[in-house]
Amino acid sequence: MSHTGTYPDRRLSVAPMMDCTDRHDRFFLRQITRRTLLYTEMVTTGAVLNGDREKLLGFDPVEHPVALQLGGAEPRPLADCAAIAQDWGYDEVNLNVGCPSDRVQNARFGACLMAEPRLVADCVAAMRDAVSIPVTVKTRIGIDDRDSEAALRDFVDTVAATGCRTFIVHARKAWLQGLSPKENRNVPPLDYGRVYRLKQARPDLEIIINGGVPDLDTAKTHLDAGMDGVMLGRAAYHTPWILAEADRRFFGAASALPTxxxxxxxxxxxxxxxxxxxxxxxxxxxxxxxxxxxxxxxxxxxxxxxxxxxxxxxxxxxxxxxxxxxxxxxxxxxxxxxxxxxx
The missing domain is CATH 1.20.120 (Four Helix Bundle (Hemerythrin (Met), subunit A))
Known part of the structure; x- marks a missing residue:
């Protein structure tokens, strides 16, 4: 398939968050910022293929630009789900290689896939072959003891060889054993420098940084440091009004600020x-x-x-x-x- 370049604009986005970024939350956030890219909660391939698609995938047109995040580890089902996402009108489909929950690990996807870069590459290649919208990957900087810069670089290089250009990197590693998903969001230390160095090593790739960003001022410092985009998580959910100036500050919109x-x-x-x-x-x-x-x-x-x-x-x-x-x-x-x- 032919691919449609870099749309949507990823300078600022709101992360996929389970039990948070459903269609109702995204409608709400869209009243505050029109341009920030919004992500769905992670939806598994099994749910998409066998579940209530209107409930799982339906969204209001006002939510654009909006990306669907998929969880899965098999190329064919992921390709089928990417095609479904395109048919439903999503602007991007994203593969989750960052979630550390036991449920996800037992199904052999999420963060544990960082240990299998070749499999992730096969999945991304199949997804890209199935759609013309962008296919992106959200990952950590490492897992457990597999957390060297060389391992991250090898993972990204292997997946990028499929033609995938966009990597969203949560600047913490994930501990697959011993920490809960909530603890994995804040216990492993942030290492922004590692994400910066990844961008310096692969200037041809679009690298979006994620993790611990509390406000737009901090997001701007990451852009100034060379990042292609910044993804906000909990701060955008718990203090959503921080996004009120996003369209003006990050996307050059001339419209009046919302009230x-x-x-x-x-x-x-x-x-x-x-x-x-x-x-x-x-x-x-x-x-x-x-x-x-x-x-x-x-x-x-x-x-x-x-x-x-x-x-x-x-x-x-x-x-x-x-x-x-x-x-x-x-x-x-x-x-x-x-x-x-x-x-």
């Missing part, structure tokens, strides 16, 4: 839509707890959403009710957001 009032209005419309589809509002409200982080009243915002929003009969109004607890200094945003809260 929380704009976001609240969009979320209420979306919640109404969910309700009409028979879905409880809590599938959305659980993702928006961090919208008002740092503002007076943020705790009351979260409490209202978690206590009232979890009721199966709760309606879109719980979002406005929660927002009424938040004090917003006039002038800090472009409109008096109390007008939205009062509607």
């Amino acid at each position: 929380r009032a704009d976001v609240i209005a969009a979320l209420m419309g979306y919640a109404q839509r969910l309700q009409s589809e028979g879905l409880p509002v809590k599938v959305l409200t659980r993702h928006i707890m961090g919208l008002c982080a740092g503002l007076p009243g943020a705790r009351a915002w979260r409490r209202h959403l978690s206590e009232v929003g979890r009721d199966k009969d709760a309606g879109p109004e719980v979002i406005a009710e929660a927002f009424a607890h938040v004090e917003r200094p006039l002038g800090a945003e472009e409109v008096d957001e109390r007008e939205i809260a009062a509607q």
